[in-house]
Amino acid sequence: MPVYEKGPVQIHYQEAGSGFPLLVIPGGGLNGTIANLSEGCPFNPLDVLSDEFRCITLDQRNAKGGQSAGPLEVDRPWDSYTDDHLGLMDYLGIDKFLVLGFCIGGPFSWNLIKRAPDRVLAAVLAQPSGFRPELPNNFYNNNMKGWGPALCERRSDVTMETVAAFLKSMYTDRADFVFTVTRDFVRNCRTPVLILPDDVPGHPYAVAMEAAMLAPNAQVSLYPWKDTERRLTVALRHIRMFLGANRPV
Amino acid sequence: MPSYEKGPVSIHYEEAGSGFPLLVIPGGGLNATIGYLSNRVPFNPMEELSDEYRCITMDLRNADGGQSSGPVEVDRPWDAYTDDQLGLMDHLGIDKFLVLGFCIGGPFIWNMLKRAPGRVIAAVPAQPSGFRPELPDLFYQNNMKGWAQALCARRRDVTMEMCGAFLKKMYGANPDFVFSVTRDFVRGCKTPVLVMPDDTPPHPYAVAEESALLAPNAQMTFFPWKEDKARVPLAVRHLRSFLRANTPA
Secondary structure, eight states, X not given: OOEEEETTEEEEEEEEOOSEEEEEEOOSGGGOOHHHHXXXXXXXXXXXXXTTEEEEEEOOTTOTTSSOBOOOOTTXXXXXXXXXXXXXXXXXXXXXXXXXXXXTHHHHHHHHHHHOTTTEEEEEEESOOOOOTTSTTHHHHHHHHHTHHHHHHHOTTOOHHHHHHHHHHHTGGGOSTTSSSOHHHHHXXXXXXXXXXXXXXXXXXXXXXXXXXXXXXXXXXXXXXSSSHHHHHHHHHHHHHHHHHHSOO | OOEEEEXXXXXXXXXXXXXXXXXXXXXXXXXXXXXXXXXXXXXXXXHHSTXXXXXXXXXXXXXXXXXXXXXXXXXXXXXXXXXXXXXXHHHTTOOSEEEEEETTHHHHHHHHHHHOTTTEEEEEEESOOOOOTTSTTHHHHHHIIIIIHHHHHHOTTOOHHHHHHHHIIIXXXXXXXXXXXXXXXXXXXXXXXXEBOOOBTTBOHHHHHHXXXXXXXEEEOOSXXXXXXXXXXXXXXXXXXXXXHHSXX
């Protein structure tokens, strides 16, 4: 698996297919890895979309089970990941691209659109993460258990105090909506987005629908879409059409 | 309003916009008229889509409140209406077209796909009618009251007995699924279809979804999409993408 390096950051990535570039962000929260696309996501875009697109995916920086690493940037948690996403595209010589992100890929996609509105031509947010008022500490608690300890174990430069500060900055201090951008940003965002809602604690349906209804060029898929193979097939047709419609001719 | 005549059939129709032809079938069951598009359907395609398409719509033959008329063809109820729809396209010199139909437009569309698979490029059944086992006589009863009586009052050649036989053939001969075609037909139908489901007594969600899951090139919008007016534009964006994706270059 090839590696992109920038200073202290090392990002393992993978490519499949050819055509217009499609950045695929795996699900799995901060433990989002390439392997999750085969194991934890409803479908693997590298298998099903590589016939039409140049699919590029990566292990998230510091994900458990992945091979990417980098500093824990407490003051800019979301932006540090977005640096990796945009940096990888730069490294591959890609200017404009499409994005498809699962789970945490929802907030990442919005941040990518904010940071690089002219480069992201369209985005697909599948089972996107969002804030759920009745579970305000969901992401903090989950990651303090499922991500922080394993990271501290393999990295002597990272402590649980740093992890806690990072997660507080990432989730607690931005405890609303999609974490990375405001409703006003979404309301004014002209980038076409296709949202495939979910409704588990980490992926609130209400936030997915609110984002879809606010964004002026949004579409939303059927729901539920991933509980059976046949519904998934129908949703994939929508994704394929949406991506096809938004790539340059 | 112009009219198309063929033998004893007279069909009043209306056009709006220019571009690739889009046949719009109004809702309202057997009383479907152009007037329904302005005040009884979730959006009016003649207004919404005439910026990109040559939209053509018509009063259904013998609809109450409309200006189209023709024989009550007891032996071939669905085909009689399909004759009018295909005949109007012939009259206008249109070979291939897109079709969007509300309510009864669902069964009409499937019949049209059966009769003219080479002419219908893609189809959108919106809030499509279908059979609901728990209300097996719904369409017969509704139309005996809401359609047949008014028709007999204005047409001396039509009796309630004829209407009863017509409705029995139309809805009672194949009391299942979408009335006009079988599941096997839908399973083998390659024409791209976008289903926009509803869930009222005559528009069962289960049938709409089943047809979307069976048809090999079907998509489906989210649901519910029309009760809250703020959701309608989201569904219309999916519709517009679908039509564009299937409009010949």
